[in-house]
Amino acid sequence: SQTIHQWPATLVQPVGSPLSLECTVEGTSNPNLYWYRQAAGRGLQLLFYSVGIGQISSEVPQNLSASRPQDRQFILSSKKLLLSDSGFYLCAWRVNGQDNSPLHFGNGTRLTVT
Amino acid sequence: ILNVEQSPQSLHVQEGDSTNFTCSFPSSNFYALHWYRWETAKSPEALFVMTLNGDEKKKGRISATLNTKEGYSYLYIKGSQPEDSATYLCAPRSGAGSYQLTFGKGTKLSVIP
Numbered sequence: 001s002q003t004i005h006q007w008p009a010t011l012v013q014p015v016g017s018p019l020s021l022e023c024t025v026e027g028t029s030n031p032n033l034y035w036y037r038q039a040a041g042r043g044l045q046l047l048f049y050s051v052g053i054g055q056i057s058s059e060v061p062q063n064l065s066a067s068r069p070q071d072r073q074f075i076l077s078s079k080k081l082l083l084s085d086s087g088f089y090l091c092a093w094r095v096n097g098q099d100n101s102p103l104h105f106g107n108g109t110r111l112t113v114t
Numbered sequence: 115i116l117n118v119e120q121s122p123q124s125l126h127v128q129e130g131d132s133t134n135f136t137c138s139f140p141s142s143n144f145y146a147l148h149w150y151r152w153e154t155a156k157s158p159e160a161l162f163v164m165t166l167n168g169d170e171k172k173k174g175r176i177s178a179t180l181n182t183k184e185g186y187s188y189l190y191i192k193g194s195q196p197e198d199s200a201t202y203l204c205a206p207r208s209g210a211g212s213y214q215l216t217f218g219k220g221t222k223l224s225v226i227p
Binding site: 004032036041042043044045046049059090094100101102103104105106107108 | 118146148150156157158159160163165203205207213214215216217218219220
């Protein structure tokens with residue numbers, strides 16, 4: 001069966017520090033991968049998605065970047081965190097090639113920028 | 115970005131009561147609607163993916179209906195149980211080109227034993 005791992009679960013970082021959140025998927029190949037963020041009082045917002053290794057699409061301009069160095073690895077990064085980067089970050093995958101396949105989410109990372 | 119409204123924002127029901135809540139979305143260029151359940155300290159879990167006007171889907175005591183012409187979906191829970199306590203998210207998708215879901219803020223359901 002497929003599983004998705006996301007870490008760390010919680011993170012407290014000072015403003016200006018770098019960020020690296022990692023997500024890996026097991027039990028499937030060539031998944032579509034997604035990073036979402038939930039800021040306080042808001043719905044889940046799509047940040048990045050990837051349909052293959054090295055292929056990254058950004059949905060909103062921001063202080064963050066994403067990379068997919070391996071088929072089942074998706075990394076969210078920042079060189080310098082802002083206070084507004086605080087939020088709950090969720091990684092998700094879905095089956096590639098199935099038009100309306102649902103998203104499968106990780107357990108999320110609670111990021112607090114101080 | 116679609117304008118997605120979920121109502122109510124939160125509700126409390128007694129165990130055994132049935133309940134329902136609403137997801138409203140733009141009807142133009144509709145492609146699909148997803149429902150997810152998000153329990154505290156867990157990850158969101160897919161409930162339904164609905165595509166056709168008039169669709170009705172059921173999973174145990176939970177069911178959902180879809181009206182694409184007027185742009186709404188109802189989620190029903192029959193005989194609520196404490197384990198149904200969660201935030202229920204809807205996410206419409208517009209257009210076939212890109213898989214982008216626009217999530218509502220959710221309806222937080224608390225079932226009181």
